[in-house]
Amino acid sequence: MTVGLEHYLVLSAALFSLGLLAVITKKNAVTVLMGIELILNAANINFVAFARFIDTDLDGQVFAIFVIVTAAASAAVALAIVLNLYEHLRSINLEEADSLAG
Amino acid sequence: MNLFDIIFYAFAAFTLASAALMVVSKNIIHSAVGLLFSLFGVAGIYVLLAADFLAVVQILVYVGGILILLLFGVMLTQRITSVDMRTGTLQLVPAILAVAGVFVILFRVISKTSWEIIPKSDFNPTAERIGHLLMKEFLIPFEIVSVFLLVALVGAAFIARKGT
Amino acid sequence: MITNAILILLLPLIAFVIQIFVGKRLPRKGDWLSTGAMFLAFFLAVPILIQAISTYDANFKITQSWEWINFGPVNVAFGIHIDNLTAIMLIVVTFISSLIHLYSIGYMQGDPRYSRYFAYLSIFSFSMLGLILVDGFFGIYIFWELVGLSSYLLIGFWFEKNSAANAAKKAFITNRIGDVAMFAGILIIFTTLGVFNFEEVFTGIADGKLSGGLLTAAGILIFMGAVGKSAQFPLHVWLPDAMEGPTPVSALIHAATMVAAGVYMVGRTFVIYTADALLVIAYIGTITAFMAATIAIVQKDIKRVLAYSTVSQLGFMMVGLGTGGYTAGLFHLTTHAFFKALLFLGSGSVIHAVHSQEMDDMGGLRKKMPITFWTFLIGTLAISGVPPLSGFWSKDLILASALEFGMLHPSHMVIFAVTLIAAGMTAFYMLRAVYLTFAGEPRDKEKFDHAHESPLVMTIPLCVLAVFAIGTIWWGWLEHLLAKPELSSFASRGSQIVETGGGHADVTHTAHNIAMFSSIAIAGLGILLSTLVYHWKKISAEAWGRRLKPIYTLLWNKYYFDEFYGATVIAGTLLISKISSLFDMKVIDGFVNGVARITVSFAFGNGRFDLKIVDGMVNLVGKIVTFFGAQLRMVQTGRVQNYILIALGAVVLVLIFQQF
Numbered sequence: 001m002t003v004g005l006e007h008y009l010v011l012s013a014a015l016f017s018l019g020l021l022a023v024i025t026k027k028n029a030v031t032v033l034m035g036i037e038l039i040l041n042a043a044n045i046n047f048v049a050f051a052r053f054i055d056t057d058l059d060g061q062v063f064a065i066f067v068i069v070t071a072a073a074s075a076a077v078a079l080a081i082v083l084n085l086y087e088h089l090r091s092i093n094l095e096e097a098d099s100l101a102g
Numbered sequence: 103m104n105l106f107d108i109i110f111y112a113f114a115a116f117t118l119a120s121a122a123l124m125v126v127s128k129n130i131i132h133s134a135v136g137l138l139f140s141l142f143g144v145a146g147i148y149v150l151l152a153a154d155f156l157a158v159v160q161i162l163v164y165v166g167g168i169l170i171l172l173l174f175g176v177m178l179t180q181r182i183t184s185v186d187m188r189t190g191t192l193q194l195v196p197a198i199l200a201v202a203g204v205f206v207i208l209f210r211v212i213s214k215t216s217w218e219i220i221p222k223s224d225f226n227p228t229a230e231r232i233g234h235l236l237m238k239e240f241l242i243p244f245e246i247v248s249v250f251l252l253v254a255l256v257g258a259a260f261i262a263r264k265g266t
Numbered sequence: 267m268i269t270n271a272i273l274i275l276l277l278p279l280i281a282f283v284i285q286i287f288v289g290k291r292l293p294r295k296g297d298w299l300s301t302g303a304m305f306l307a308f309f310l311a312v313p314i315l316i317q318a319i320s321t322y323d324a325n326f327k328i329t330q331s332w333e334w335i336n337f338g339p340v341n342v343a344f345g346i347h348i349d350n351l352t353a354i355m356l357i358v359v360t361f362i363s364s365l366i367h368l369y370s371i372g373y374m375q376g377d378p379r380y381s382r383y384f385a386y387l388s389i390f391s392f393s394m395l396g397l398i399l400v401d402g403f404f405g406i407y408i409f410w411e412l413v414g415l416s417s418y419l420l421i422g423f424w425f426e427k428n429s430a431a432n433a434a435k436k437a438f439i440t441n442r443i444g445d446v447a448m449f450a451g452i453l454i455i456f457t458t459l460g461v462f463n464f465e466e467v468f469t470g471i472a473d474g475k476l477s478g479g480l481l482t483a484a485g486i487l488i489f490m491g492a493v494g495k496s497a498q499f500p501l502h503v504w505l506p507d508a509m510e511g512p513t514p515v516s517a518l519i520h521a522a523t524m525v526a527a528g529v530y531m532v533g534r535t536f537v538i539y540t541a542d543a544l545l546v547i548a549y550i551g552t553i554t555a556f557m558a559a560t561i562a563i564v565q566k567d568i569k570r571v572l573a574y575s576t577v578s579q580l581g582f583m584m585v586g587l588g589t590g591g592y593t594a595g596l597f598h599l600t601t602h603a604f605f606k607a608l609l610f611l612g613s614g615s616v617i618h619a620v621h622s623q624e625m626d627d628m629g630g631l632r633k634k635m636p637i638t639f640w641t642f643l644i645g646t647l648a649i650s651g652v653p654p655l656s657g658f659w660s661k662d663l664i665l666a667s668a669l670e671f672g673m674l675h676p677s678h679m680v681i682f683a684v685t686l687i688a689a690g691m692t693a694f695y696m697l698r699a700v701y702l703t704f705a706g707e708p709r710d711k712e713k714f715d716h717a718h719e720s721p722l723v724m725t726i727p728l729c730v731l732a733v734f735a736i737g738t739i740w741w742g743w744l745e746h747l748l749a750k751p752e753l754s755s756f757a758s759r760g761s762q763i764v765e766t767g768g769g770h771a772d773v774t775h776t777a778h779n780i781a782m783f784s785s786i787a788i789a790g791l792g793i794l795l796s797t798l799v800y801h802w803k804k805i806s807a808e809a810w811g812r813r814l815k816p817i818y819t820l821l822w823n824k825y826y827f828d829e830f831y832g833a834t835v836i837a838g839t840l841l842i843s844k845i846s847s848l849f850d851m852k853v854i855d856g857f858v859n860g861v862a863r864i865t866v867s868f869a870f871g872n873g874r875f876d877l878k879i880v881d882g883m884v885n886l887v888g889k890i891v892t893f894f895g896a897q898l899r900m901v902q903t904g905r906v907q908n909y910i911l912i913a914l915g916a917v918v919l920v921l922i923f924q925q926f
Binding site for chain 1 (some may be wrong): 167255
């Protein structure tokens with residue numbers, strides 16, 4: 001069948017799942033950030049696909065631009081935090097960042 | 103199955119494979135490379151969705167900016183001299199189950215919903231239109247996002263400062 | 267007459283009750299109460315005898331019965347039965363008992379328990395009279411035991427003396443052994459015939475309801491009771507020891523009445539004995555008569571001589587009854603009662619004077635105590651069978667009966683022979699006693715000097731009894747009144763039970779003549795020998811004693827009966843009681859202690875268990891809580907990724923439930 005909206009949405013869902021898996025399972029904080037980026041990308045694909053197939057205008061694409069910008073900002077801030085964490089723990093193994101444990 | 107579909111499937115596979123590499127790999131550098139390629143793949147998808155401007159922005163910002171940033175983060179926080187750049191996984195099985203559940207739900211939603219599709223078949227350049235939109239309908243978000251970006255960068259620089 | 271009988275019974279009983287409780291406070295300590303009651307009883311018994319004699323019928327009887335136990339199959343009546351035998355026995359018992367009461371007033375003077383003595387005399391008289399008057403086996407058993415009890419109390423009257431206490435025990439226990447057998451015999455009768463009453467029992471036997479081996483067994487068992495009570499072989503051992511009691515007691519109980527109870531009972535129940543049972547009776551009588559006579563020859567204590575003499579004479583009576591001489595045996599019972607009582611009271615008089623019972627301390631008392639001497643001599647002659655005293659007649663009758671039996675059944679002639687020899691020995695040893703006590707020179711000067719004739723209260727009974735020793739009753743009357751009862755006369759419907767009686771008139775006559783001559787001869791021989799040895803001192807007793815040392819030793823030790831019983835019966839009983847006591851201590855106590863120990867340890871274990879479980883439960887609850895807490899605490903890992911996972915999982919679940 002020809003590629004329609006569902007395909008792009010499924011692709012985006014798959015990317016989202018993979019990104020989520022990375023966030024949940026990875027020990028390394030940077031890898032977790034990579035996962036977050038993947039999730040954001042998946043969301044972007046969704047926006048663009050909807051802009052193409054459902055919307056008349058390109059609102060979706062504009063929104064995707066905003067997402068990219070936000071992703072950049074969040075990545076910067078997150079990395080700053082990770083660097084701070086590294087200074088405290090001397091490692092970015094998230095298993096060791098459990099001082100809030102009960 | 104026309105050429106369009108084949109290209110789509112190729113790019114989709116490429117993206118997913120790279121993403122999978124990123125998730126599965128134990129080496130951070132490998133994960134970073136995987137992310138790199140998946141970002142490229144996503145850019146290709148954008149092209150197929152007639153978002154040419156966005157595809158380029160993606161490559162410029164994501165790959166050229168964010169990914170480099172991540173790599174810097176990796177290098178600053180790992181002892182490069184030590185051989186072990188591996189990372190393990192926590193709670194793998196339950197995570198896989200939960201994630202699979204998420205995917206299944208999304209898949210169902212997607213297939214069950216009846217989308218009101220407005221078919222378009224032309225591939226026009228979008229840069230002009232996006233410019234228009236940014237300056238008219240989305241002016242305020244545009245301005246806010248810029249300020250936001252500035253603030254975030256300043257804040258990040260502040261947080262990452264060594265010392266108190 | 268029945269009222270008389272009841273009064274005769276009740277008078278001594280009432281005297282006993284009053285005497286035992288308030289006797290000490292009565293004037294003269296109440297001796298007149300018991301004595302008076304007894305004399306009164308005698309006067310009431312006289313009319314009964316007169317009526318019996320005047321009726322002059324062998325089948326004279328007066329009966330009265332009251333229902334006692336009556337439920338379902340058990341129907342025991344209790345009553346009074348008066349016939350010729352009863353009438354005669356009543357006179358004998360009341361009369362002799364009265365005389366002995368009188369005699370005791372003198373003999374027991376100054377005794378610390380004077381009043382109680384008379385109480386015991388009264389209860390004994392009551393028991394004996396009851397025994398005579400009652401009309402059934404059950405009643406006779408009750409009074410039998412009562413007589414035994416009274417004799418125990420009287421023999422052991424001076425219980426401070428160990429020998430007296432032991433003698434009383436010995437008498438009671440030996441009697442008891444005989445009584446057990448008697449009870450078994452009574453039970454046999456009751457279980458087969460269902461009645462206790464004499465008349466009904468005799469009828470039942472006559473009708474053939476109880477016969478053969480079982481009847482013989484019953485008869486022998488009941489006779490065993492008489493063996494015990496009348497001190498026959500082998501239960502004779504108690505009588506000589508019973509001499510520990512006061513002499514009047516010996517006179518009353520062991521001469522005249524209690525020991526006669528056995529003979530009386532055999533006479534009363536005569537018809538139940540089969541020929542085999544009668545044979546047993548005759549042989550036991552023979553053995554007893556002979557054995558006791560031999561022992562009496564060597565005795566040094568005057569009362570012992572008389573005691574063994576009693577045993578021997580009772581043997582004679584049993585011989586008489588066993589060989590079919592019903593009248594003979596019972597006649598001898600009557601005459602013996604009088605002269606034996608006389609002899610005992612006479613010896614009591616001597617003992618009272620000399621303060622000793624050993625003939626070694628006596629001698630030559632003839633001059634000092636003439637009345638005692640003469641009456642004692644009369645008694646001796648009577649018992650030796652010298653005509654025409656009463657003893658001669660009765661002994662002669664017995665020998666005649668034994669001879670007749672022997673002539674009819676030649677294999678049993680030995681009964682006659684041995685009895686004859688025993689009669690001779692009787693004369694010998696009785697006269698020996700007389701010579702050693704009253705004749706010759708006094709052996710103990712000091713005692714001799716103190717001796718004096720006894721007071722009137724004691725000598726009058728002696729004289730009265732002497733009269734009766736000379737002549738008791740015209741035996742022609744007696745033979746008629748005390749005719750041998752035939753079993754067939756009791757048969758209810760004229761059944762075919764045949765009793766071979768009568769028809770031997772010629773044999774009887776021959777036997778009677780031979781017996782008379784032989785008894786006179788043997789008595790004379792005995793008297794002659796005795797005089798030779800002890801009076802004229804022609805033959806030396808000591809020399810013969812040394813020559814026949816082994817025999818002498820055997821006789822002196824009474825055939826070692828006591829030692830034999832001590833080693834067997836008594837030792838056996840003690841062994842059983844020791845084993846029982848050991849069993850009780852070790853096993854039963856051990857068991858109880860074991861139970862206690864088990865209980866304690868169980869309780870202890872229970873406590874520990876309880877403690878552990880209870881504590882365990884409490885601890886368990888705590889541990890569970892801690893465990894779950896620990897488990898739940900792990901949720902808070904502090905790791906963000908875990909939290910994300912949990913949140914994601916929750917969302918997925920919600921969505922799934924929503925979608926599907």
